[in-house]
Amino acid sequence: MQSAAVSKDPQTGGVCPVAAASSGQLRSPRPGLPNFCVSKKTRRLSLSARGHDRILQLARPSADLHSVGPIGIPHISEAIQSWLLDRNYWACAGAVLVSYTSRTSIMPNRGGPGKFNAPSPQPTHSEDGVDLTLIRWMLSLTPAERLEVLQNNVRSILRLRGEQTET
């Protein structure tokens, strides 16, 4: 682990929690590859040590798919995309579950009789059957990030079809 991994976070003025927690524990994907947990982008993601490990786990098969030995920056980028997608999906699913249980009284109501602490119920689908949770997630992204999601989707679909789409 490089000493730069525990350097001060310029945005918060504090030590990068991921870097601090993982100092001496996290593995660098390969010698010479910059430790991605301290990059500006991943600080913005509030990446935990567990998330860091998860991304490395996701990056490995990606590198294998491209028949390259060591994990590279493109594989880590792809893994971060998948991890973000997964995290956002479960965040939406969690909100839906909370909303549902508050209505059906399956879970204990901490707010006392007649009171709900859960957020107001939001429909998960439109009358046309469109998944509104996906729309809410897309709207939480910037236009540039939305285009990146589309680009990655297209590449993933083509890869599933067996077409080569290396960049």
Place this chain on the structure above:
Amino acid sequence: MSRPKPDFLAILRTLRKHGVDFIIVGGVAGVLHGAPLSTFDLEVVHSREPGNVDRLLSALEELDARYRTHGDTSLKPRRSHLASAGHQLQMTEAGPLDLLGTIGKGHAYGDLVPQTTELDVGKGLKTRVLNLAALIRNQGRDSAGKGPGPTGHSAPDTGGKIQEVSVFTAASFAAQFLYN
């Protein structure tokens, strides 16, 4: 160009590099507004001013664009094609690119500009994108030359962004079902 690599940003960057005036429409515009869709082609309405057509031609040259609808895939777009109101469906080295002279009921670039928003589509690349309400109005009537046919959806007069995106998404699904 046996195996084009789809790269929307690369096409947009090339068009911008050559100073082409255009508006993103179709599925990519919907995605940029938040619609959870997948699409493989980039659809743009270009200005048919002579100067812009020349700039577009040079951009298409760099992208090695060819018609993908004709039997002879070596056919390159010409000035007269791009100056027409029709739809020029191209395959480039960065994936499919649909150049639309007009959309809907003959709406050209100049008619559509007031209904656009300039968005940063990545790395500071600012591009005009057709607004959602206008996209919904034109939904199904264009679909890159796949034929006319309203999908029964209309733009909501009121309602939030989620509702608007939802209507567009539903209309896109319907259009795909109808035309594919």
